[in-house]
Amino acid sequence: MPGGEDFRTIWLKPDDPSVVQIIDQRLLPHEYRIHDLTTWQDGVEAISDMYVRGAPLIGATAAWSLYLAALHASSPADGVREAAVTLLASRPTAVNLRWGVERILRIVDAAQDDPRLIELIRADAQAICDEDIEISRGIGEHGVTLLEAISKKKNGGTVNVLTHCNAGALATINWGTATAPIYFAQQRGIDVHVWVDETRPRNQGSQLTAWELAESGVPHTLIVDNAGGHLMQHGQVDIVITGTDRTTRCGDVANKIGTYLKALAAHDNGIPFYVGLPSTTIDWTSRDGVAEIPIEERDAAEVTDVPGVHDGARLTVRTTGSDTPVSNPAFDVTPARLVTGLITERGICEASEDGLLGLFPEKASM
């Protein structure tokens, strides 16, 4: 169960350490299928075709893909370096991809001719996953205090959280970033309800967030992306919590397309807008998110063609004219001024350089 102690989104096959296993998230919520990665190219495909997605899980998948590259190459170090180039290009916005790849490359550089290189990479890919779980747990522990405060103010009434995309257990190794405070609230008996944005065009909200909240027994309601502003105007949203794919050192937040519009609506209605931010997602080298963060442009077919299930069979239908021109930017940037706070594993801070450096002082010199 997502948000349960045993749940994981990526793992080494127990009886065969040459296979990395993932959940094929393209098939949810209709089918839960485990997919095997046996080569690093399988890992690239899983990331670019979104079998796996979500910034932390993309970083972990990249690390495990480099383990597979080392495993099958005549020179493990050369194999890793070659695979790293292709992996780095597989999805441009989530900074965890670069972070995960660079972390493994540092091991390769330090190991020189160490015959244990493959073992060292395997251990670090595992460590990346274990650390991610602890990071999400930290975000949950800090973020739940916000939900507790709202619950208290409402005398135990329902706390209505709005979220966009899937920044849940499925986007991380477990717990999620935006959802960790929600799972913790549920455990503490807080009456919590989640408005789930559908999140066109890939529908991570309707297909993934709704699935994992249902699996975990968290009350939720699916809404179309355009409904959030209306709900906010009518007092039906207490707090917005989203994830992020890259946050600059000044607190500008890149996240799934449409997040910026939710932040604008929250600002206009005086509703707190928080972002669950693992420190692995902070790009300490960038300041101005709108100018500096590359925004992935994805295939037009994600907009024109809608996949679904009919009478138990998978099918995809085209909803537009055959030659309608399409633009499909996958992410947008919410400026720090619209973000009430960042929920990190070390605590909650203002979305600003001072706020982030207050929690991560060791990054001041970067």
Ligand code: MRU
């Ligand atoms: O395109 P995706 O599905 O990888 O986008 C994911 C998101 O935008 C998530 O909200 C974000 O990665 C945060 S994941 C904890």
